[in-house]
Amino acid sequence: MNLIRINKWLYEVPRSFRSxxxxxxxxxxxxxxxxxxxxxxxxxxxxxxxxxxxxxxxxLAMPDIHEGYGFPIGGVAAMAIDEGGVISPGGIGYDIxxxxxxLASNLPAIDLKKRLKDLAAQIYAAVPSGVGxxxxxxxxxxxxxxxxxxxxxxxxKQGIGTQSDLEHCEELGCYEGxxxxxxxxxxxxxxNDQLGTLGxxxxxxxxxxxxxIFDEKAASAFGLQEGCATVMIHCxxxxxxxxxxxxxxxxxxxxxxxxDIKLADRELACAPFKSPEGQAYFxxxxxxxxxxxxxxxxIAHNAREVWRRVLGPSENLSLVYDVAHNIGKLESHSIxxxxxxxxxxxxxxxxxxGPGAQGIPADYQHIxxxxxxxGTMGTASYVLVGTKNGMAEAFGSSCHGxxxxxxxxxxxxxxxxxxxxxxxxxxxxxxxxxSNRGLAEEAPIAYKDIEEVVEVTQEAGxxxxxARLRPLAVIKGD
Amino acid sequence: xxxxxxxxxxxxxxxxxxxxxxxxxxxxxxxLFAFFDVxxxxxxxxxxxxxxxxxxxxxxHLLVELLSEALYLxxxxxxxxxxxxxxxFSGKGLSAELIGSPIVKVSGEEIKAVTHHGVLxxxxxxxxxxxxxxxx
Numbered sequence: 001m002n003l004i005r006i007n008k009w010l011y012e013v014p015r016s017f018r019s020x021x022x023x024x025x026x027x028x029x030x031x032x033x034x035x036x037x038x039x040x041x042x043x044x045x046x047x048x049x050x051x052x053x054x055x056x057x058x059x060l061a062m063p064d065i066h067e068g069y070g071f072p073i074g075g076v077a078a079m080a081i082d083e084g085g086v087i088s089p090g091g092i093g094y095d096i097x098x099x100x101x102x103l104a105s106n107l108p109a110i111d112l113k114k115r116l117k118d119l120a121a122q123i124y125a126a127v128p129s130g131v132g133x134x135x136x137x138x139x140x141x142x143x144x145x146x147x148x149x150x151x152x153x154x155x156x157k158q159g160i161g162t163q164s165d166l167e168h169c170e171e172l173g174c175y176e177g178x179x180x181x182x183x184x185x186x187x188x189x190x191x192n193d194q195l196g197t198l199g200x201x202x203x204x205x206x207x208x209x210x211x212x213i214f215d216e217k218a219a220s221a222f223g224l225q226e227g228c229a230t231v232m233i234h235c236x237x238x239x240x241x242x243x244x245x246x247x248x249x250x251x252x253x254x255x256x257x258x259x260d261i262k263l264a265d266r267e268l269a270c271a272p273f274k275s276p277e278g279q280a281y282f283x284x285x286x287x288x289x290x291x292x293x294x295x296x297x298x299i300a301h302n303a304r305e306v307w308r309r310v311l312g313p314s315e316n317l318s319l320v321y322d323v324a325h326n327i328g329k330l331e332s333h334s335i336x337x338x339x340x341x342x343x344x345x346x347x348x349x350x351x352x353x354g355p356g357a358q359g360i361p362a363d364y365q366h367i368x369x370x371x372x373x374x375g376t377m378g379t380a381s382y383v384l385v386g387t388k389n390g391m392a393e394a395f396g397s398s399c400h401g402x403x404x405x406x407x408x409x410x411x412x413x414x415x416x417x418x419x420x421x422x423x424x425x426x427x428x429x430x431x432x433x434x435s436n437r438g439l440a441e442e443a444p445i446a447y448k449d450i451e452e453v454v455e456v457t458q459e460a461g462x463x464x465x466x467a468r469l470r471p472l473a474v475i476k477g478d
Numbered sequence: 479x480x481x482x483x484x485x486x487x488x489x490x491x492x493x494x495x496x497x498x499x500x501x502x503x504x505x506x507x508x509x510l511f512a513f514f515d516v517x518x519x520x521x522x523x524x525x526x527x528x529x530x531x532x533x534x535x536x537x538x539h540l541l542v543e544l545l546s547e548a549l550y551l552x553x554x555x556x557x558x559x560x561x562x563x564x565x566x567f568s569g570k571g572l573s574a575e576l577i578g579s580p581i582v583k584v585s586g587e588e589i590k591a592v593t594h595h596g597v598l599x600x601x602x603x604x605x606x607x608x609x610x611x612x613x614x
Contacts, residue, residue, distance in 0.1 A: 040490055067490050069595030069611050094591045094613045186550050200588050201614055239553060242590045242613065246546050249594065254535055266538075266594035407488035408587075408614075437585075 001043050003027075003034070009460035012058075013047055020264065021050040027061040028394070028460045033452065036405065040067035042074075048264035049077050053272070054085025056335050056342060060394050062349050063456035064403030064448060070267025073348035073404075076397045078333065080340045081273040086261070087282055088270035089252070091345035093326030094245040096285055097292035098203075098236030099170075100325070100350075100372040101300055102383065103317035104223045105230065105307075109209035109472060112229050115310055117430060120207060120473035122306045124432040127299050129477035130200055134193030137298070144188050147195065148180040151290030152297035161301045168361055169322040170351070173293045179283035183240070184247050187284075191240025191291060196298040200477035202442055203235040204374075205303065208381065211470040218385045218466040221367045222320045230469055231307075231317055232381055233299050234374050236326065237292035244288050248281040273343050282328065282343075289327055296322055320383070321361075321370035325350045325400035331359075333395055344395050352386035352398035352463040360386075371398045371463045373454065376444040377431065377476075378424050381469040382454050389461035398463040399454070402447035411446040412437060430473040438476065484512035493587055493612040494596075498605050503567050505599065505606045506541060510576070513545050513612070514558040518586030521558055526578035528559070533571045538597040540572060541608070545592040548576060556581050587614045 002017045006026070011034070013025040025046045029037055037043060042065045049059035049071055056078050065074035070090030079085025112119070128135040139147060146154040152173025155161055166173045198205060208230045213219045224230070237244075252269040256262075259272060271278035304317045329344050329351065353360050353369040360369040371384035379402070390396055406414070417436025420443050424431050433439055458464050487494040495512050499505025530547050534540030548559050557578035566573040591613040599608040 069492070069593040069613075073491060090593075094593075190550070190553055239590065243550070246591050250539070250543065250546070253539060253594070266597070269594070404491045407490055408493070409486060409488050 001038070009456055013043065018047060021047065023050050023055050024058050025050050025061065026058040027065065028063050028456055028462065030452065030456050033063065033456070036448070037065060042067045042072040045070070045072040045265070046075055048268060049075060049091070051264050052077060052079060052086055052088060052268060052270060053261060054079035054083045056080050056340065060397065062397065062399040063453045064348070064399040064401055066403045066405070068347065070265050071345070071347045074399065075347045076345065076349045076395060078342040078344040078395050079273065081343055082341060085273050085343060086270035087273045087278045087328060087343050088268055088345060089245045089248045089281060090267040090269060091347055092285060092328045093347045094242045095236040095326055096241035096244060096288035097324040098326040099292065099296070099323055100374055101233040101296040101322040102320040102372050103231040103300055104320050105228055105315065105317050106225065107229050107311065107315055108227050109229045110227070112472070116207065116473055119306065119310045120430050120432055120475060122310055123205060123303050124475045126302045126306050127198055127205055127475065128196070129198035129475065130434060133197060133477065135196040137195045139192045139195060141188070144192060145180040147291055147294045148183055148287035149178050149290065150174050151293040155294050155297050161297045165297055165300065165319045168319040169293060170324060173297060175286040175289045177283060178286035178290050180287055182280045182284035183244060183287050187240045187243035187247065190243045191238055194238040194240070195295055196302060197238065198235045198299065198477055199238055200438065204474055204476040205299065206232045206471050206475070207473040208232055208469040208471050210467050211380065212468040214465040214467065215385065218367045221364060222370055222383065222466065223318055224320065224383065224467045231303055232372070232374060232469065233296050235295060235299070237288040238295065240291050241288040244284050248284065251277065285328055289324065293322065321372060323350055323370070323372055331395070342395070346397055348400050350398045350400045351396060352384065352390050353396045354386045354388035354391050357386070357391065357396065373399060373450070374401050375450040376402055376447045377442060377471060377474045378427060378429060378444045379450050382450065382465060383467045383469065384454070384457065384463035385466050386463050387461055390463055393460070394462050399457050402450040402453055404446060405448045406446040408441040411443055412440045415440040415443045415445065429471050432473065432475045433477070442476070483508040486516060487609070489611065493589065493614050495610045495612070496607060497610060498607045500605060502537060502606060503564050505608065506544060507562050509541055509545060509610060510548055510562055511560050513548060513589065514560050516586060517584060517589060519558050519581050520583035520585070521579040522582055524577050524579045526555065526557060527575040528578055529575055531573045535570065537569060537599050538594070540570065541599070542592050542594050542597060544572065549589060549592060551576065589614055
């Protein structure tokens with residue numbers, strides 16, 4: 001692999017490395033990270049991304065890059081829709097709009113201590129989690145169409161959540177242009193009992209404390225106070241999103257010949273963005289994104305109800321922000337002095353728009369968009385803020401988490417889930433999960449160092465630290 | 479000696495399997511078996527036969543289509559399909575009955591999707607094999 005060091009935080013694989021590359025690949029990483037990144041096939045995957053039609057400037061890898069399928073996890077690629085640019089479901093991910101929602105309180109965490117166990121236990125009961133687990137909300141076709149079309153707004157109409165929840169959500173909780181008819185019956189069946197559920201794997205709900213503030217002005221704008229409690233939710237579009245990706249990858253593979261597209265990897269299956277097929281996928285992707293926003297909106301509402309019931313009716317959780325890290329967004333960016341319409345794929349990467357950018361809440365315009373970076377159980381999560389530099393360097397994109405460093409197989413062999421549970425308890429972190437196996441797989445040691453990932457993100461100018469959040473209680477499925 | 483039907487391989491974030499078969503239909507059936515066996519399921523006695531009719535651009539695509547179909551049917555009917563009976567099997571299509579057992583309990587990973595990543599059916603030492611990467 002021909003890796004050129006651009007600067008202390010940025011490496012490049014030049015176009016000359018392989019004849020089918022349309023643009024270079026750039027990887028945001030420190031010198032210390034290079035050996036770890038070379039361990040898996042993530043660099044080969046980001047080079048494969050450079051071969052996609054219409055790709056602009058660079059295929060980008062964020063500091064939490066690791067091997068995925070097709071795109072690496074932590075991959076960003078932007079295709080010009082007026083230059084034959086393609087849209088690739090694999091470049092968005094199977095869990096469409098997997099993302100993070102952060103809610104903040106005015107309650108000092110120290111006041112929470114005696115009631116934490118009861119609070120977490122009641123949230124665990126109120127928010128279904130776990131393998132294939134459905135929830136109490138079952139959507140018939142009509143209700144499903146409402147959710148797919150209107151996202152979190154459909155839930156607000158039913159009295160779930162608040163208007164301000166929409167105002168601080170990416171796309172105001174609804175990506176306009178979703179088409180429920182582009183969503184298959186199978187996808188609907190897989191999602192019809194999953195609204196308001198967390199799912200399994202690395203999805204979670206955490207009660208946290210704002211451990212340290214790095215940027216007082218931004219923290220104040222976001223409603224974050226040092227020592228006060230927060231709630232973070234990480235989940236996505238559940239089985240519905242997975243089925244949509246499965247459906248369209250299969251469809252596109254059957255049609256590649258008619259578009260004369262050659263793939264370096266089948267999981268890069270794509271369609272010209274402006275083709276009927278590309279537009280159908282985009283409309284279905286928006287529908288799945290809306291489902292995910294409705295999902296996190298509902299989970300937040302249920303958590304908030306428990307919060308007030310346990311802690312008192314005057315206690316509130318207000319939404320800081322909700323942002324996706326598996327999504328395709330139609331955005332305008334300047335490329336060599338020319339403004340172009342791009343379909344920006346972020347797979348395991350978070351939008352990180354700087355101050356003044358269109359599409360971020362009015363009360364955050366002067367600061368920039370919150371960037372929510374969940375850590376692992378037992379380690380910190382971070383709130384960052386987007387920068388103007390990041391808009392130029394990375395289409396306004398940032399990392400999405402710590403990134404896995406160890407396979408699940410190895411994690412299960414290395415770590416005892418029951419011991420991990422005790423170790424976390426010894427650190428003062430309560431864990432609510434039925435599965436020790438699931439805990440072992442998600443152990444902190446299985447992930448990269450979040451501090452290192454955030455440092456590179458900041459030093460590379462993609463986003464900068466606002467606050468560090470420390471977990472107090474973790475709720476997750478198996 | 480019992481033939482090896484599959485093995486689990488390390489993967490950073492997903493579930494990776496290597497599946498073996500004496501011929502292509504055997505490979506497909508072993509892939510189906512592996513898909514459900516790796517989920518550590520407690521099952522009841524076989525009770526159903528689900529007919530599937532699938533097409534693909536080649537064998538690799540067809541294999542992913544089969545497992546994706548099995549995933550969907552498993553969710554819909556709360557069943558696992560460890561065995562199948564082919565009616566038709568060709569380069570780009572198959573018709574088969576999947577023998578379904580009700581799922582009593584799941585102790586392993588939840589498989590959310592079957593990816594095309596690394597699926598390349600080839601012969602090695604007289605056996606057919608391919609890798610599968612499953613999204614969990």
